[in-house]
Amino acid sequence: MRTGSLFSGLGLGAVVVLGLAAWIVLPWPVALVLALAFAGWMLGTRSGRQAASVTRVGVSTLPQRVGASSVVVVGIAGVVAVLVALLAMAEGYRQTVASTGDERTAIVLRGGSGAEVLSVLSRETVVTIAQAPQVARNADNVPLASAELVVAASLTRRGPQAEDGSVQLRGVDPIAWEVRPRMRIIEGRALQSGRRELVVGRGARQQFAGLEPGGEIRLGPDRWRVVGVFESGDVMESEIWGDAGIVATTYRRGSSRNSLTARLTGPEAFDAFESAIRDDPRLEVEVETTADYFARQSETMTTVLRVIGIVVGSIMAIGAVFGALNTMFATVASRAREIATLRAIGFRGLPVVVAVMLETMLLAAIGGVLGGLLSWLIFNGYTASTLAGGVGQLTFQFQVTPALLWNGLKWALAIGFVGGLFPAVRAARLPVTTALRAA
């Protein structure tokens, strides 16, 4: 008898684990269909209607058990809040970095260099590539190709300790603004070539001291004037921009540049552009669309953040499952006589199981919504920063998307499902006579 129940318990456990794995990857339309089918069963069949009425009784007595029930709700809310917050961090990072590039612009780096800062392009290379026929031209027939310098500049970070931090300083020529139409000056004015002037990204301004329009900062022995603030909604916002020639002098780069970003005549021109460059024996460079380049840059970090989120979330979820089990076992025990009475007057096992599970899942859903709401209120738009590409501080915002909230709710329901299943089965299996005698 005992081993039999042990095996059926294990079997149940295995089925549950498989079911949960499927549930977590389930898209919402399928979930909707499942929910509708379930509602149909409840309304349409005899045992379904029985289940509905037992559930109604259970739910109506919930307020009497508010202490124990709130344990389930708060526990699950905690899990969902943490999970959603961590995934929102990964999502915010990915969106910021990946939205930087598009299919119409290409970035050229020296062969073998993984990132802009590690690449070097000579003046001849830059000129040769800019002349490629696939590069779009502006009204003045100037190729929309921007050769840029990228250096890690040391600046003082904002905050209680006046510490040094690293910001990405990009040396650009006026054409850079045409290559990136998304850049907008939101305060002050654009920089003038040939002067020690800087325009700073919104994110950079938040992170570093002295980057107010009109302010002055020191880079090396020279003083630079901050003349404007720009916005672009992507990684560029974490940078500061100066005149390419002067940045090259300050950082002793001569006429070399780090990268070349070119606006192509169209997304379809990329293949031709790439093969033209590859076939030119003078050039030892690699070319990618900026979309690919930035997607690759964000890949590792996003994966790491996601894995951390899921590992932490899973461990917390396991903790919460045990908490929910405890509470629901206690609930079932305290309602043993009530449940036994129901079964004695002819209710079958299944409606009882369904009712207990629905009750737990209702609590779980409340917890899930609460947790999602909590992390949305606290973390949506929360600004964090990290050192990216080894060069500069990258500012990004947590993005609590509807997809993440739905994910959180699914986790909550899964916890509720497991937390309710075993107590429910126990309630249905308890011999009626024993249960009726229970205190």
Place this chain on the structure above:
Amino acid sequence: MKYLHLVWAALFRRKARTFLTLASIMAAFLLFGLLDGIRTAFVQIGQTAQGAQRLQTSSRLSFMDTLPLALRSRIALVDGVADVTWANWFLATYQNDRNQIFAFAVAGNYLDLYPEYGVSDEARADFARTRTGILVGQDTARRFDWEVGDRVPLLSSIYPNSDGSMDWEFDVVGILSEAEGADYPLANVVILMRYDYFEEATPYVNGDVGWYISRVADLRQSDRIARDIDALSANSRHETRTMSEQAAMASQVRQLADVGLIVGSIMGAVFFTLLLLTGNTMAQAVRERTSEIGVLKTLGFTSTSVLLMVLAESVLLVVIGGVAGLGLAMVAGPAVGRASGGMITLPPVGLDSWLLGLALMVGIGIVIGLLPAWRGMRLPIVDALAGR
């Protein structure tokens, strides 16, 4: 302590409930172990006794910028500097882009300033003899299956070789490890190559070095020495910034992320949840035993001993679960590292985490036990026996 068996019996009165509670405590402390390892790793970086003794001088312009080699002899002359060495970045990849390797080109006396590196005398002698020699951290060597005597091709991410390509070839002359008792995990992964060979081979570095490391004879004079070193190149094209290695590391790490805040808030959420779940269970357990407590008191147990017994029970519960959870974290940490293919390396659960964890266990145990224990203590015998 003579009532331990009573406490023990009370604890396992309802086995299912106790095990479920233990499991959620375990989950919480497993998480605590994993996260606190990360937190302490962030706090402790560079905090070796040696780290404070060494000053790091790098370019004020940018951490990627270089300094002239000529500065070396001038730093050596600064009063209080016992020894100077220098190094340069040499980031590299092996076979494909994903196998990033952390490599430096270092001066001949670099290892003298870093007793944290465990390296045999033989390997040091070979390193001094072989121009293309490299010393490889034991983890890196194991990862790529390299042995002493192997010739390995590396692709530099920054510097071309004399022939203009980014391909370099090196001879593995020795294996590096963390010296015994030194908390310096970098030693297990880094690759050290010779600066003189590197400088000669690459056309990019004309006598420039990435950063200088100086050892100070007297720790108390560090601040003054750092200022003196920076004064050497004030207002030149090569202004420097000198700080203790410890401070330099810490400021680098703080840029990585607001890790403290994020880890802290996660732990807060975990413990709040844990407190609630376990507290509820304890309250339930004491409520159920009301009449038992009445019997104990009738037998002559004082109110205080009832209080202490209930407290002992809840502390014991949390400690058992917590120790199991932290123990699991010690096993799970390396497992996560292996499963992610080295992408996520979790630091081992250290003594600090254990001490903090134990303190938390006792603290949480007392907090959640206090209310039910208080209730049990104040209970009049008559009410208790009546089960009210």
